[in-house]
Amino acid sequence: MSVHILRGFFRTASLLMLLIVVAMLSAITTMHFAIHGAEVQVPALTGMTIAEARSQTAGMGLTLNVDNRYYSAEIAAGHILTQSPAPGTVVRREWRVRVAESLGPQKVDVPDTVSSDDRLAALRLRRTGLEVGVTAHLPDSAVPEGTVIAQDPPAHAQGIEGPSVNLLVAAPEDDTPDGYVMPDMTGVPIVTAQAQLAKIGLKPTTPTFVDVQVPPVGTGNAPLQLPIAPGSVIAQSPPAGARVDQTMDVKLEVAK
Numbered sequence: 001m002s003v004h005i006l007r008g009f010f011r012t013a014s015l016l017m018l019l020i021v022v023a024m025l026s027a028i029t030t031m032h033f034a035i036h037g038a039e040v041q042v043p044a045l046t047g048m049t050i051a052e053a054r055s056q057t058a059g060m061g062l063t064l065n066v067d068n069r070y071y072s073a074e075i076a077a078g079h080i081l082t083q084s085p086a087p088g089t090v091v092r093r094e095w096r097v098r099v100a101e102s103l104g105p106q107k108v109d110v111p112d113t114v115s116s117d118d119r120l121a122a123l124r125l126r127r128t129g130l131e132v133g134v135t136a137h138l139p140d141s142a143v144p145e146g147t148v149i150a151q152d153p154p155a156h157a158q159g160i161e162g163p164s165v166n167l168l169v170a171a172p173e174d175d176t177p178d179g180y181v182m183p184d185m186t187g188v189p190i191v192t193a194q195a196q197l198a199k200i201g202l203k204p205t206t207p208t209f210v211d212v213q214v215p216p217v218g219t220g221n222a223p224l225q226l227p228i229a230p231g232s233v234i235a236q237s238p239p240a241g242a243r244v245d246q247t248m249d250v251k252l253e254v255a256k
Helices: 002-037 050-059 118-128 190-199
Strands: 039-041 063-070 080-084 090-092 096-102 131-139 148-152 164-171 208-210 233-237 251-255
Touching (some): 050 063, 050 096, 118 131, 118 164
Parallel strands (some): 131 164, 208 251
Antiparallel strands (some): 039 090, 080 096, 148 164, 233 251
16 A cells, blocks of 8 residues: 555656646746847948838837937938947847937038137027037136137038037136147147147147158249258147147157
């Protein structure tokens, strides 16, 4: 009698174990399909219109965000320039795909806002179709408070990337500056350039020394070109007139 009871017990226990294993396998399989069913591959959106890309991503359960807008001579206005994540990336549904929209080729002429009141300058930029970018303030007793003393990009600049203009505005003399105008160092001896930058709290990186060609002797009516003095600055980054602060690297190229 006890043998039959033990056999029945083991049969019941084996059946229960089998049912547990089957249930676990079923749960794992269900979880696998649930997880992978919630994942999608990010499509290639570059070149599409915003409407086309929004329709495609919405159909895949993704959200499209237009983060930036830039000028482009290659991609038509209203079409996508770049995207993140890259095409083919596997993400969860409801993931945000961030894109940059093309504004087409630059057609606006960057106005000259220097010497204007900052509010009038902002109004003029907006009327032109441009935006006011970063506005920095620099103590300057030579002009009235609120006067634009520099802008970046400069007036009538071509090939600009973004539709915004940064302004450097005059502040009262006792204010703490939050930006500076990058001076023009071209032709200045490197020692003098480094001293001038140090006065406004800028520390240039180690200068790059490059070979320069000796200009040919002028013939006929061609103007005589003077040779570049060794040790003088021949190129700089950021360019003259750009807004800079103590966190930025200033790079100088110097003639050998």
